[in-house]
Amino acid sequence: MQANASPRSTVGFLGNKKRVFWGLGVVVAAVIILTGFFYNRHNIRIFADGKEVNVVMRGGTVAESLKKANISLGERDLIEPALDTKLADDLTVRITRKLCITLADAGEASEQWVTPGNVGQALEELKITVNSSDKVVPEPSTVIKSGDTIEISRFSDKFIEESIKVPFKLERRNDNLMEKGTTRIVRKGQDGLIQKTIKITYRNGEEIKREVVAEKVLREPVAKIVAYGTVTVKEISRGGQINFSRALSMTATAYTHTGNNTASGIYPYRGAVAVDPSVIKMGTRLYVEGYGYAKALDIGSAIKGNRIDLFFDTEKEARKWGRRIVKVYVLE
Known part of the structure; x- marks a missing residue:
């Protein structure tokens, strides 16, 4: 008859079983921890300032990845995806730096911030309309950089x-009757x-x-049309005639003795007349209609232009003459 197992043997078996279960628990826990550790690792690619920066993150957001990469954002910079986006494996983050340029539109300058690109794209972004008659400098296809100036000349x-x-x-016409x-x-x-x-x-x-x-x-x-006279010969009284270089229509007045000599220094006599030297030179021989032959020997303050003052021996004769329009011939 077989004897029953001893209490000591049963206790040992149970103890070994507990150790096995405990060891399995430790292994399972370690596997879970390690799996979580590696599962939460994210490889993040960040493109900024023409460079690529790679960071490894265990969870978090795009903003936290930038902080770890030591990349700062300007107020006007663009980022994709948004800063509060949760990280995922192989996530790509792109940062576009806005450029500060000067826009001179129709002579008025202003500071503008635009996305990198060419001049045409910058104007489109700024909603600037350019007409076909306008001129843009530099050309719309020119790539811009920070600090550049875009000038728009508006033509109309x-x-x-x-x-x-x-x-x-x-x-001018010659007239041989004048x-x-x-x-x-x-x-x-x-x-x-x-x-x-x-x-x-x-x-x-x-x-x-x-x-x-x-x-x-x-x-x-x-x-x-103006007719100019050409006749230089005139018939005068008693069948005579005179040859002249020109004939003038003048206002003729009369004067008599004043006790003074004429401007030429001689004592006045009939035939001595006063003229404007700018019209008739002193000493010129004349023939005055209704008066006769004369000579320009005197001047007077009132005798200007086409005026002539005729000397008479008596006041009676001078008064009788009065004032009249006459032809004055400048003799050759």
Whole structure:
């Protein structure tokens, strides 16, 4: 008859079993911990300032990954994805730095922040409309960098119409029925009129150019025709005649003795006359209608232009003459 197992043997078996279970528990716990450790590791790629930075994170957000990579953000910088995005394995973060440029639009300058690219893209981002007549410097395809200046010159045109006077010409005609020195208006002149269409070009509101783009004749000019006398011989009383270089129509007055000599220094006599030296030179021989032969020997403060003062021996004769218009012939 087999004997029963001893209490000691049973206790030993149970103790060994507990140790096995405890060891298995430790292994399982270690596996769980290690699995969680490696499972939460995220490889993050950050692209900024033309470089790639790689960081390993155990959970967290995009903002925390930037902090670990020691990358700071400017106020206007763009980041994708957003800062509060939860990290995931192989996540790519891209940072776009805004560029500070100067925009000179129609002469007014301002500071602007734009995304890297070319000039055309910057203007589109800023919602700046450029017309076909405007000029952009530099060219729209030019890549910009921080500190650059984009200048937009605004050009516009305006059309106006102006009426321009065309001065008439003077046409001279000889008249052999008129005395030399006399003239007659045969036909009055009239100015012509041209309508011009003028294109005015403005740059940034200031006029820079004018050009005539069309002309229309509204009225042709009419030449003024003046007849000039050519006759230099005149018949005078008693069948005589005189030869003269020119004839003048003058206002003739009369004077008599004052007790003074003439401007030429001689004592006045009939035939001595006062003239304006700018019209008739002193000493010139003359023939005055209704008076006769004379000589320019005197001047007077009131004798200016086409005026002549005739000397008479008596006051009675001078008063009788009075004032009249006469022909004065400058003798050759």
